[in-house]
Amino acid sequence: MTDTSLRGVIFDKDGTLYDFQRTWAAFAGTFLSDLAKGDPALFDLLSHVAGYDPDARRLLPGSVVIAETPAAIAELLLPFLPQPPALSTLVTDINTAALAAPLCPAVPLAPLLDDLRGRGLALGVATNDAEGPARAHLTSTGVLDRFDFIAGYDSGHGAKPGPGQLLAFADAAGLHPSQVLMVGDSAHDLVAGRAAGMATVGVLTGVAGSADLAPLADAVLPNIGGLPAWLDARGR
Template sequence: MAEIRGILFDKDGTLFDFHATWGAWAQGFLSDLSQGDAGRAQALGQAIGFDHSAGVFAPDSPVIAGTPGDIAAFLLPHLPGTSPDVLIAQMNRAAAAAPMKEAVPLAPMLDGLRGMGLALGVATNDAEAPARAHLAAAGVAGRFDFIAGSDSGHGAKPAPGQLLAFADAAGLAPASVLMIGDSRHDLTAGRAAGMGTVGVLTGPATARDLADLADAVLPDIGHLGAYLTARLR
C-alpha cells in the first residue's frame, strides 16, 4: 500500500455537513425563485429531488453531486424565459452566501493533517468561487494547497480531472493521494485517478452505498487522523 502524502477532500457532505447546510438554504433559494408561491416552490423542489416543505433532499437528488449546470438543467423547464447563464450566476451568488455547517471543527483537524506533512486540497462539483467563499468563511481556505470547482478547467467528478490536477500541482503520484468524499461520484473519481478512497457519512449516502468503492468508510473526517495512523502500523 502506497505511503499517503496528500489528502483531497470533497466539499459538501465531507468538509461541511450536507443536510444541515443545504436543506434550509434550498428552501430559501427556491422560495426566492418562485417569488413566494409555495406551490411553485414545491414544484421546483420536486424537479431537483427536494421536498420543499420538509427541507430534505432525496438520495438521488442531482444537487448532491451535480454541478451548477446540472442543477440548472432540471430547474429551467419550470422557469420559462430564464437563461441558463442567468440562473447559474444567480445560484452561484446565493450559494456563496450559504451559512455552512462544518462536519467537524475544521481548523484543528486540518492543522493536524498538515502537521503530518500532508498536502491538502479540495475538489468540488460546486463552482470555484462559492467554494472559496465557504472555505474562507470557515477560516480554513489558507490551509489548502489546491482548490478546484467544476468550472476551474479540470472537469467535474466522477471524471478524474480535478483529482489528477491536484496530484500534479502537489507534485505527487496519484497512488499517494487519498480522495475523501460522501458520494459515489467522489469515490468513482478517486478510483479512476488511481487514488485511495475513503467515504464519509456526513452526506446523504449510507455506508452500504459507498462500500464497494471505498477502502474505508468513516463516520466523518474527524476520524482521518486515526485511520492514517493505523495504516502506518
Template sequence: MSLRADAVLFDKDGTLFEFGATWNAWGHGALRHLSGDCDVALGALAAASRFDLARGEFLPDSPVVAGTNREAAECLAGALPHLVAEEVERYLTETGSEAPMVEAVPLMPLMAQLEALGLALGVMTNDAEIAARAHLRSAGIETAFRFIAGFDSGHGAKPDPAPLLAFADAMGLLPARVVMVGDSPHDLSAGRAAGMHTVAVLTGPIGASELAPLADVVLPDIGHLPAWLGAA
C-alpha cells in the same frame, strides 16, 4: 511515521461541511425565491430538484447533492418555462457563497494536524470555485489548501477523474499516494478512476450501503481520517 498517503483531496459539501445542516434551509429558500412564492411553481421546482418539501430536505438522489451548479441550474430552469439556466446558476452561486456553513468537525485544528503530518491538502468540489473559496475562508482554512478547484476551474467535474489527477500532478505525486475523501458516489468513482485511495464519510445524505462498494473505508466523519491514515 509512515502514512498511507502523502496528500488528501477533499470534497467540500457533505465532507468538510455537513450537507443537510448547511444546505437544506438554503435550498428551501432558493426554491421559494425562484418560484416567485407560487406554490404550484414551488412544487415543480421541488420535484425537479428532488427536494422533499414536507421534510425540508434534499433527497439523496437529488442532482444538487453531487452535481455541479450548472447541472442544478439546468435542472431547475427546465421545470419552469420562464427561468433561464444562466440566471439561475448565477443566483445559486451568489446566494450559495453567502450560506452559513456548518463544519462537519472543527476544521481548523484538523487541518493543522494534517499539515503537521506533512500532508499536502486540496479541495475539489462540483460547486463553483468562488463559492468554495468563500466557504473555506469563512471557516478560516482557505490557506491550508495548496489546491482549490470547482467545476468551473478548468479541470472538469466529478465523476471525471481529470480534476483529481490535476491535483496529483500539481503536488508532484503519483495518484496512488493520494486519498480522495467524499460523501457521494461521484467523489468515490472519480477517486477510483484516478487510481487513488477512496474514503467515504457519512456527513452527507447518502448512506454507507451505497458508498461502501466504492470506498476503501467508510468513516463517520473526517475527524477519523488521521487514525485511518496511520497517524495514531
C-alpha cells in the same frame, strides 16, 4: 518503482468538509422559494424536480443538488420556470446564492486540517460547486490557507465523477496519484478517486449511506474527524 506512501489528501467540500443536510437543505429551500416567487404550486414542483422535501426540510437521496454542478441544476430547473432566464443567468444566480449558504462544518476543521498538515500531507479540495463560492466558503470558516489546491467544476479540470480535478491536484503537489487519498460523501467522489488511481475513504455526513459507499471505498467513516485514527492505523 512508484512510491505508494500517502502524501496528499483531497477532499470533496459539501457533505465532507461541511455537513450536507445542515448546510444545503436550508439553502435549497430558500433558493427554490425565491425562484418560485411566492407561487406555492411552482415551489412544490421545483422542490420535486430538485429532490427537496419541504415538509422535512431535507434533500432526498438522488437529488441533483447533492453531487451535480450548478450548471446541471440550472438545466434541470429551467424548463419548469414560467419565464425562464438565460441558462447562464440562472447559473450565476445559483452561485451567488451559494455564497450565503449557512455553512455547518462536519467537525472543527482547523484542528483537523492542522493535524493532517503536521503529518506532511498536501491538502486539496475538489468540488462540483464553482471555485469562487468554494473559496468563499473555506474563507468564511477560516481554513482557506490550509489548502494547497482548490478546484471547482469551472476551474478547467472537469467535474466529478471524472478524475480531472484529482489528477490536477496530484500534479500540482508533485505526487503520483497512488500517493493521494480522496475523501468524499458520494459515489461521484469515490468513483472519481478510483478512476484517478487513488485510495478512497467515504464519510457519512452527506446523504449516501454506508452500503452505498462501501463498495467504492477503502474505508467508510462517520465523518472526517476519524481520519487521524485511520491514518495512525496505517502507520501514517
